[in-house]
Amino acid sequence: MTNQKKNRFQSCLMFLFIFSIIGLLIGLFWLWxxxxxxxxxxxxxxxxxxxxxxxxxYTTKIYFSGEKLLEDQNNLAEDYFFEILPGETVGQIxxxxxMNRLIKDSDIFKDYLIYRGFDRRVQSGYFRxxxxxxxxxxxxxxxxxxxxxxxxIILPGWRVEEVASTLQNxxxxxxxxxxxxxxxxxxxxxxxxxxxxxxxxxxxxxxxxYLVDREISSQDLVQTILNNFREIILSxxxxxxxxxxxNLHEALIFASIVEREAVVNDEMPMIASVFLNRxxxxxxxxxxxxxxxxxxxxxxxxxxxxxxxSLQDLRIDSPFNTYIYNGLPPHPICNxxxxxxxxxxxPAESTYYYFRARCDNSGxxxxxxxxxxxxxxxxx
Numbered sequence: 001m002t003n004q005k006k007n008r009f010q011s012c013l014m015f016l017f018i019f020s021i022i023g024l025l026i027g028l029f030w031l032w033x034x035x036x037x038x039x040x041x042x043x044x045x046x047x048x049x050x051x052x053x054x055x056x057x058y059t060t061k062i063y064f065s066g067e068k069l070l071e072d073q074n075n076l077a078e079d080y081f082f083e084i085l086p087g088e089t090v091g092q093i094x095x096x097x098x099m100n101r102l103i104k105d106s107d108i109f110k111d112y113l114i115y116r117g118f119d120r121r122v123q124s125g126y127f128r129x130x131x132x133x134x135x136x137x138x139x140x141x142x143x144x145x146x147x148x149x150x151x152x153i154i155l156p157g158w159r160v161e162e163v164a165s166t167l168q169n170x171x172x173x174x175x176x177x178x179x180x181x182x183x184x185x186x187x188x189x190x191x192x193x194x195x196x197x198x199x200x201x202x203x204x205x206x207x208x209x210y211l212v213d214r215e216i217s218s219q220d221l222v223q224t225i226l227n228n229f230r231e232i233i234l235s236x237x238x239x240x241x242x243x244x245x246x247n248l249h250e251a252l253i254f255a256s257i258v259e260r261e262a263v264v265n266d267e268m269p270m271i272a273s274v275f276l277n278r279x280x281x282x283x284x285x286x287x288x289x290x291x292x293x294x295x296x297x298x299x300x301x302x303x304x305x306x307x308x309x310s311l312q313d314l315r316i317d318s319p320f321n322t323y324i325y326n327g328l329p330p331h332p333i334c335n336x337x338x339x340x341x342x343x344x345x346x347p348a349e350s351t352y353y354y355f356r357a358r359c360d361n362s363g364x365x366x367x368x369x370x371x372x373x374x375x376x377x378x379x380x
Contacts, residue, residue: 035060035063038063043069050115061108061111066112069109069112069135070135079130082097082142084124084127084142087124090122093122112135112139116139118142125148125149126149147171150171150172151209153209156207156336159333164177164183172214172221186222200330202333203335204252205225206225206228206229237251241344241345244345244347249331251345253332255272260289260334261288263357263363265339270350271343272347284326285322286323289334290322290333291309292304292309354367356368
C-alpha cells in the first residue's frame with residue numbers, strides 16, 4: 001500500500017472515530033436530556049446548588065428507582081405522628097421512617113431529599129403522616145416549618161394571663177383572648193367530671209409540657225390540661241389534703257401562695273407549715289404574692305408580679321389582699337408546681353408563724369415563732 005493510500009485510510013478511520021464519538025455524545029446528551037426531563041416532570045426540579053456530577057448521580061438514581069416514592073408508602077390504619085429530633089441527619093430520619101413502616105425504601109427517600117434540597121429544610125417536631133401519603137408527600141410534610149404537633153409549656157407560678165400570653169407565639173391556632181375568657185369563666189357544660197363547679201381555672205392549669213395538635217381548640221386544650229391535673233393530683237394527693245383538713249380548692253390556694261413565696265424549693269414544706277399554722281388559729285395570712293395578684297399587671301415593671309410592693313399596694317381593697325382580709329382568697333393566685341402541691345399535702349411540722357428573707361441574697365428565709373423573733377430576723 002502506497003503512503004498516499006495509507007494516509008487516506010487513516011484519515012477515514014479518524015473521521016469514523018470522531019463521527020462515532022460525536023454520535024455517542026449526541027446520544028448520551030439526548031438520553032440525559034430525556035431522563036432529566038422525565039425526572040423533573042415526575043419528581044420536581046433539582047436543588048440549584050447541586051454540583052453537576054451530583055445532579056447526574058441523584059437524577060439517574062431517582063430515574064431508575066424513584067417509582068418507589070410514588071407508591072403508597074405505608075399500611076397505616078390511622079394517622080401517625082412522626083417525631084423528628086433536632087440535629088437528626090436525613091439518613092437517620094429516612095432509616096426511622098423505614099423502621100416505622102412509613103416508607104418502603106430509605107435510600108431512595110434520602111436521595112430524593114438531597115436531590116430536591118430538602119435535606120437542608122427538614123424541620124424538627126411532630127408531623128402527621130396519613131395512610132394515603134406517598135414518599136414525595138411525606139418529604140414535603142417534614143419540610144413544613146410548622147409541625148402538626150406543638151409543645152405547649154406552662155411554667156410553675158404563672159397566672160392564667162401569663163399562660164394565655166404565650167399562645168400567640170406557641171404555634172397553636174388559639175386566640176389568647178378566647179382562652180383567657182374561657183379560663184376566667186369556664187362552662188360546666190364541657191368541664192371534666194369533678195370540675196363542674198369551678199368559677200376560674202386559676203390554679204388548675206397544671207404546669208408542664210403538653211404535646212398537642214396544632215389545630216387544637218381552646219376547649220380541648222383546657223380539657224387536656226385538666227385531665228392531666230386530675231390524673232396526677234387527685235389520684236395522688238386527695239387523701240393527704242383531707243388529712244390536713246383541706247379540700248382540693250383550699251389546698252391549691254395554699255400551694256399557689258407557697259409557689260410564689262418560695263425561692264428555694266426545699267423550703268416549700270416549711271413555708272407551707274407557716275401558712276397552715278396561721279390559718280389554723282385564724283391569723284391573717286399576710287402574703288405579699290396575694291397582694292401582687294390583686295394589683296394585677298404593672299405597666300412600668302412589665303410584669304404581673306409587682307416587686308417591691310408599695311404601701312399603697314398593701315392597701316388595695318380586694319378579697320385577694322390577705323393583709324386586709326382574713327381567711328383564704330377566693331381562688332388560687334397562680335398555677336402551682338407539683339413541689340408546691342406536695343408541700344401542702346405533706347408540710348413540715350413546725351411551730352413557726354413568721355418568716356422573712358435572709359440578708360445574704362441566698363433566697364432562703366429565717367423562720368420565727370413570735371413576732372418579736374421575726375423583727376429580730378430583719379436585716380441590719
